[in-house]
């Protein structure tokens with residue numbers, strides 16, 4: 001059965017860029033008769049805050065989304081990630097690394113086989129710089145890929161890629177629908193999935209919402225909370241328009257749930273743009 005997830009990082013409130021990903025993943029999942037889960041990727045403790053996790057969950061409710069199952073919050077599953085790491089250490093599938101960012105600039109990591117007992121945990125990968133995307137077709141990266149992927153940093157943080165791959169396997173995700181900013185990490189995640197003998201997934205990358213200066217709309221760029229800027233209905237219509245969907249029959253006076261249901265009825269996946277766009281070009285404010 002088709003299953004996907006919407007997986008925001010709660011380092012701020014839900015902004016328009018995240019809403020576009022939520023609407024895209026939601027329509028794709030429901031149009032396939034599949035499930036969609038909500039996952040909060042809050043393992044980067046210095047950046048993520050519990051209050052943002054709660055506000056994202058609440059904002060999505062106000063916006064009319066209904067997810068299958070209760071929200072999955074990564075920080076509540078640290079034992080799961082640690083147990084997986086322990087098994088990988090014991091089976092010698094990963095290794096401890098003493099390299100620093102500065103030392104890696106001078107020479108490549110050669111810690112594998114040195115049997116260090118502490119440091120960052122890494123896994124050797126053989127990533128291919130291309131993959132097939134169900135929306136964009138074959139994607140080939142222009143730069144070479146690193147050979148080693150960090151699973152756990154020396155300061156104890158579980159890496160984004162490791163947690164993401166473990167959770168996708170655990171949740172039975174069949175297709176990953178997300179913003180195009182994650183295209184670059186996809187080959188590494190695919191290689192990790194292979195290395196861990198997990199089931200392969202399909203990919204569907206959505207266009208990004210860009211600021212007027214061409215930068216991605218993000219918390220780092222101080223993107224505003226979408227529901228502070230406009231009503232839930234206006235936000236949904238704007239996101240649907242951004243995704244190339246026909247919004248002529250949808251009305252701001254309708255409930256958000258109704259707007260999403262109507263959008264699903266007339267959802268045309270082929271209309272979703274393949275390139276990222278500036279939101280100013282939508283003509284709405």
Ligand SMILES: [Zn+2]
Pocket residue numbers: 096097098099109110111112
């Ligand atoms: Zn190293």
